[in-house]
Amino acid sequence: MSAAAAHRLSRSRMDKSASFINRVLNLRSGELVRGLPLFGYYLLVITFYMMARVARDAIFLDSFNREQLPYADMSVAVVAAFILAPYIRAGYKVSLRNLQMGSLLFFTMNLGAFWWGFHFHKWAWLAAAFYVWVGVCGILMVGQVWTLANFVWTTREAKRLFAILGSCGIVGGIAGGFLAKWIAERAGTDATLLFMSAFLSFSAVLIWIICKQEQMGRSATGPPEARETPRNLMESFRIVRQSPHLLAIAALILLSSVVTSVAGWQLKAIAKDTLVQKDMIAAYLGAVAGYTGIVSLIAQLLITSKLLRRFGIGVALLVLPLSLTAGSLTVLLWGTLWAAAILRGSDGVFRYSIDTSAVQLLYLPVPANIKVQVKSFIDTVIWKLGDGLAAVTLLIFATKLHLTPQRISLVSLVLLAVWFTAALTARRQYVATLKANIQHVRIQPQQVLVPVLDQFTTKVVAEKLNSPDPNEVIYALTLFEMGQQLHAHSAIRKLLEHPSPHVRKKAVSILSAAEDLSVKHQIVAMIRDNDLDVRTEALRYLSRHDDMDPLNYIDRLGDFADFSIRSATISFLMRPGEAQNLEAGRMILDGMIGDLENETLAARAANSMALLGDMAVGALQDHLANPNEDLRIRKQIPEILFQIGTPRAAGALAENLVQAEAELRFKVISALNKLCEARGNLPVDRLLIESAMVAEMMGHYRSYQLLATANGEADERMEQSMREELERIFRLMKLLFPSLDLQNAYFGIQSKDPVTHANALEFLDNTLSAQLRTRLVPLIDSEVSFQERVRLADRFLGFSVQS
Secondary structure (H helix, E strand, C coil), X not given: CCHXXXXXXXHHHHHHHHHHHHHHXXXXXXXXXXXXXXXXXXXXXXXXHHHHHHHHHXXXXXXXXXXXXXXXXXXXXXXXXXXXXXXXXXXXXXXXXXXXXXXXXXXXXXXXXXXXXXXXXXXXXXXXXXXXXXXXXXXXXXXXXXHHHHHHCCHHHHHHXXXXXXXXXXXXXXXXXXXXXXXXXXXXXXXXXXXXXXXXXXXXXXXXXXXXXXXXXXXXXCCCCCCCCCCCHHHHHHHHHHCHHHHHHHXXXXXXXXXXXXXXXXXXXXXXXXXXXXXXXXHHHHHHHHHHHHHHHHHHHHHHHHHHHHHHHHXXXXXXXXXXXXXXXXXXXXXXXXXXXXXXXXXXXXXXHHHHHHHHHHCCCCCHHHHHHHHHHHHHHHHHHHHHHHHHHHHHHHHHCCCCCCCCHHHHHHHHHHHHHHHHHHHHXXXXXXXXXXXXXXXXXXXXXXXXXXXXXXXXXXXXXXXXXXXXXXXXXXXXXXXXXXXCCHHXXXXXXXXXXXXXXXXXXXXXXXXXXXXXXXXXXXXXXXXXXXXXXXXXXXXHHCCCCHHHHHHHHCCCCHHHHHHHHHHHHHCCCCCCCHHHHHHHHHXXXXXXXXXXXXXXXXXXXXXXHHHHXXXXXXXXXXXXXXXXXXXXXXXXXXXXXXXXXXXXXXXXXXXXXXXXXXXXXXXXXXHHHHHCCCCCCHHHHHHHHHHHHHHHHHHHHHHHHCCCCXXXXXXXXXXXXXXXXXXXXXXXXXXXXXXXXXHHHHCCCHHXXXXXXXXXXXXXXXXXXXXXXXXXXXXXXXXXXXXXXXXXXXXXXXX
């Protein structure tokens, strides 16, 4: 075999291996290689942090007793605030890369100084200083990794890669725990500091590699954005306080810190009473960390990704408080060292797997120009404030009230109840922020409906009715009409005497729709108006709201538009009373529907039928449902039903959602969509909508099967057809879930901006039902390959198409 052939064979095997790994881990091509430096960075940081925690606890307990631990934790919270202030100022002035590399090298030098002090002098105060240093440094280093990850990945990438990143952290925790145990037993606890300094040094190199990757963009390597970027601690606090989303994250972090700190104290207190000697404590704590890490890794690999994909961030945020509740009950019932290890283990198993991935996802919608500062503030100051509050709690209940480590679990259970509430709030704010982010997508004005006008807006618009410019008056009247006012404004009645015939006609139309009978005597006089359109509109008003036969007006005054005569006659014949003649009225109405195929008459016929309201719905529905009717006529009926806008009109549209012709189907769905949004909660049969949506999805999946027969090459007509299929699906979903912002979500997934696209997908992931999410999201996720969609189509439809 030649060298070239051997190289090709080796490359082929590597590609197959990479493809297999991508399938197993649910990754897209190239993501694993791109993420390797960041995975390594997190592994080293967590290895350092786990070793540092084991070493600091053993060193501190060798010099102080367990009652002094809360004071040390309070000191950590105070020092964290002082450390973070210059860190945030530095983040405003330098790039993220330089900030993280510089801090790592600074902490590496700190470790060398601590080792020298412990090895040669054994100062007691140095043990306390090291305890505080580890608390501040560790949480800052861990936060730096996740901050960098937030800049590297979009929300969709993060959902796949955060689980792997968390797994690397768990491996680091396992390695750190067992490595600390091994070093403590052979070289003493102090020697662990030398290994930790090496890990931080190599982490700085990995940051440089990460920031050299093109996918990072300029946000991490260039200067920070000046626009609204917090420059100090107080500005970061202000931004967090003003944002419901960031406040929810801060509350979650605070409660998590308090409860887990109390759990950690319970383990250390019971271990101190049981084991006594420094190196034995270090070895035991290292073993607990190591074995907890193994279980955590299993949970991460088997549960995290599947749980996030299937149930979303809301359920994931509840896993850790549930496990800590079980652990606290275990300590409360038994109070032994193994029970405390279970409590601490339940923290370690789920905090660094499911919970970390879920909490870090909460930061993804946060704007990039404030993310570094506010995330550092929350992950450091708020987290350490939680440690401080835990210390105060322990001082009150353990030191002053003399509760044993076992009975401290009662306090934890109360805090856990609050934690559950905070988790639910955080999930709600996360979805709200995603929704706000995708609303920045530009929407065309004709695609937006005007909501009901509030009192202030109505007053402002009413003032425009007094404008000398007829165009401004017409515009204001249109706003009233689009604003769906239930009662006509008094200013509109005055416009019946306006010099402009267009204004007079519009005013009569609005007053008729508002069923304002107070102006009937004025409308009778307008039958003699000089303008034909005004006379026609007045006749329509009187045929609807007056008992007199409209033909009497016509016989006496003449000169009316043909459609006004017909619509007035229909209204008179179909209204209950002695003169009612439904058959005659239906004949005239069928003739008007037939005029829809005449381009010259269609607009006037449609307008006249819309003004008839529910009287016209039955005939329009019959013609719309008739497959033998002229397609030109049927395509105009949905818009007429929308203009009628009554519940009966909505029912007629709902019963005709499934149509063989695609353009007609779109017009029916679009009309019903606009009508339900404009009129609010109309009673529409959900089963009809669900059936139509399933049919649309089947059609869209079928399109992918047909596209596969053409080797994935779609012509312009096919692409347009598939875009229309997708829009119909979203419009039907909006009918099923009117409270969801699916219009902006649809525009978001069409966006070329990867962040906007990812945010829209994440919003759908967290708002749709599991069944609908499974069927829909693969169709709109730009990272799902064509081949995957074809396989999903075969599975969904139950058959495949051979090319």
